[in-house]
Amino acid sequence: MAVEKTPLVSVVIPVYNAFATLNKCVDSLRAQSYNDIEIVLVNNCSTDGSLDLCLELASKDDRIIVDDLLEKGVSSARNRGIDLANGNFITFVDADDWVDLNVFEIFANLNTEYNYDLFCYSAQYHKEYKTIASYLFSDCVELFSQEQKEELQIKVLTPQSPIYSYKVNTRFAGSVWGKIYRREVLLKNNLRFATETIISEDVLFNTLALDFFHRIGYSRDCFYHYEQSACSAQNRYRPNSEKYFSFVINKIQEWIAKTGKNQNFIDAANCLFVHYLFGILKEDIFHKDNEIPLKKRFWGLKEILNLEKYSNLLKVINKDYFSLPENVLIFLMRNKYCRLLSLLLKLYL
Known part of the structure; x- marks a missing residue:
């Protein structure tokens, strides 16, 4: 019996009523120049046909895993994705976003040399006809010093921190997308998303998790594309x-x-x-x-x-x-x- 190869990266995608955008998101992953990945689609109580679309996509690509989670919330969906993932690394992509086709090839090549615990890359924000690039540092960093790691941790809390000369122009630093995490570190330290909050769960996750990641690298290339829509969570009314x-x-x-x-x-x-x-x-x-x-x-x-x-x-x-x-x-x-x-x-x- 052939031994199944462990994928390098598992891409976890929480899916909630994403029928209109999921194809574009998954297509950007299926067409990657580096094939050794796994795509974990966690349907999260969708009511718009997203689950059927997930199953259809899985029928076309055996790298796709589909899970139908009956517990609401993006934190629950991401946690389920961590549990299901088989890759050496885990990354998170939102179902209305997409990534460049060479991101995992570039990561794989760098990781061969530097053996990362965590790898970060930049993003572009797309809103109507406007695009804004967001960078964590002014240059690429092959391997962080302790001072650069602390700078990243502080930027997760406050991207515009006045103690650093290079400012981050959005709250991208605290987001879980644009980061590739070593799965072993997540599992060993029981690093999960808090289901008690529906606001700023990614900032909390990164704040508590980054102490456990030591070999960190950063590419200034904007591989991640974030679609800012009027109906996004940040714009919806969230009382209490x-x-x-x-x-x-x-x-x-x-x-x-x-x-x-x-x-x-x-x-x-x-x-x-x-x-x-x-x-x-x-x-x-x-x-x-x-x-x-x-x-x-x-x-x-x-x-x-x-x-x-x-x-x-x-x-x-x-x-x-x-x-x-x-x-x-x-x-x-x-x-x-x-x-x-x-x-x-x-x-x-």
């Missing part, structure tokens, strides 16, 4: 977001305390938490689809700002991490000037 953001904040604070991270990490994390606070106000108070009367929104704003965890946070942040408009908002929040703040937040958020 405070509980999700609060969960992520608590987990990162626990990690900082447990690992004894230095002040650079603390400042970066606090910057992230303030942006989460902006997100809470946007989602729970000022989102355009929020039908709560204006008076109740005003009292909701006061209630959030009176929470001790946020009032204490606003006292200890490093203002150098924020733009002038953000610092104005922080001043108003710290002093609870809620009427003026309400007006400005509606404009800023």
